[in-house]
Amino acid sequence: MSLPVSLYYASHDGHTRRIAARFAARLREAGCAVAVTDLADRQPDAAEVTAAGVVAVIAAIRYGHHLPPARRMVTAHRARLAGKPLAVISVNLTARKPEKRTLQSSVYLRKWMARAGLSPAVAAAVAGRLDYPRYGWFDRLMIRLIMTLTKGPTDPSRTIEFTDWDQVDGLAAEIARLAGADGA
Ligand SMILES: Cc1cc2nc3c(=O)[nH]c(=O)nc-3n(C[C@H](O)[C@H](O)[C@H](O)COP(=O)(O)O)c2cc1C
Numbered sequence: 001m002s003l004p005v006s007l008y009y010a011s012h013d014g015h016t017r018r019i020a021a022r023f024a025a026r027l028r029e030a031g032c033a034v035a036v037t038d039l040a041d042r043q044p045d046a047a048e049v050t051a052a053g054v055v056a057v058i059a060a061i062r063y064g065h066h067l068p069p070a071r072r073m074v075t076a077h078r079a080r081l082a083g084k085p086l087a088v089i090s091v092n093l094t095a096r097k098p099e100k101r102t103l104q105s106s107v108y109l110r111k112w113m114a115r116a117g118l119s120p121a122v123a124a125a126v127a128g129r130l131d132y133p134r135y136g137w138f139d140r141l142m143i144r145l146i147m148t149l150t151k152g153p154t155d156p157s158r159t160i161e162f163t164d165w166d167q168v169d170g171l172a173a174e175i176a177r178l179a180g181a182d183g184a
Helices: 015-029 046-051 068-076 078-082 107-116 137-149 165-179
Strands: 005-010 034-038 054-062 086-092 122-127 129-131 159-161
Touching: 005 015, 005 068, 015 034, 015 054, 015 086, 015 165, 046 078, 054 068, 054 165, 068 078, 068 107, 086 107, 086 165, 107 122, 122 165
Parallel strands: 005 034, 005 054, 054 086, 086 122
Antiparallel strands: 129 159
């Protein structure tokens, strides 16, 4: 019997929700029981986190910080999370560069985990989605500025999904192994 996986995510524009759904689908294929929670809808209480098997937190970044519902959850439960098989996945645009996808090379992820005092068994950054037409004028301006500085696309009419779904599937397999799933 494998440990159940409690998957918590925080998404602003919906892409991290899609990534969380992909994780859930792959974990179920591997034989894991998975419960998925949108942290903007509901924060888990102490009893829920204590009873969880594997915990996976998947959070998007805006303006240098993981979304507040994810930070709130990790801060509230850090002592409980420290004793769990834990996976933390950061979704951001910096990770469109493959060399920025590890705990050590993702400054956002490294700082967040250092602040929380956590060393997740699985930790990675996954590239998100750039959706200029969707953004308001200020966000579009800021993202174009960041893209100019980091040599990314600046055409404001474009939508680009940078997510490497093979990377996501590989991380799902790592989490399934953490849960001790037969199909992992
Ligand atoms: C207003 C805004 C600010 C962002 N700030 C950052 C950032 O500081 N660093 C980064 O790597 N990506 C940044 N991103 C990219 C998002 O993390 C990426 O688009 C992600 O896919 C968003 O996920 P979501 O659709 O679940 O909200 C930003 C995106 C937006 C719209």
